[in-house]
Amino acid sequence: QQQVRQSSQSLTVWEGETAILNCSYENSAFDYFPWYQQFPGEGPALLIAIRSVSDKKEDGRFTIFFNKREKNLSLHIKDSQPGDSATYFCAASAGASGSWQLIFGSGTQLTVMP
Template sequence: QQQVRQSPQSLTVWEGETAILNCSYEDSTFDYFPWYHQFPGESPALLIAIRPVSNKKEDGRFTIFFNKREKKFSLHIADSQPGDSATYFCAAKNNNNAPRFGAGTKLSVKP
């Protein structure tokens, strides 16, 4: 059962553009929505996360937009750089269960 859906599967943008990665979820009890990034040959690492008390979370060039009513959240990467090229995973979690991960988006930023 896929509780977190992620799109697109792959995304290519030019340096300087904004990359937009999307996720949706089903379980309304989820209360923590992180994004992880994974560079080739490395393990996933937390990039940014949001709780549903907010509809926006910013950290430098990275912003999460959260829509509780539609059960959707997205990661916007402004001024994309070639060094941002990686696979990005969204996830959702509540206090009682293991996290649910999306299938990942492979982002390529062309110089």
């Protein structure tokens, strides 16, 4: 059973559009949700993260919308650029419950067409 689920394996948008990547989770104890960006052959880089006490987190072109009741969240990338083409992983942890485990979704491969 997937604890963190990313519904789209791939997503293609045009340059300048807003890319929306979705994520859902099972465990109500999850309280921290980072998004990582990974380019081929590289380690994942932390992009932006949100804690369950918030419903929105914004950092430049990147925004997380979080719905605790529905157990889902989304990453919005405004004004998408070809350089944003990468795989994006949603992850979750339950640190406040004493867990050391960070659980990743299966990833969404984003392609931004020029």
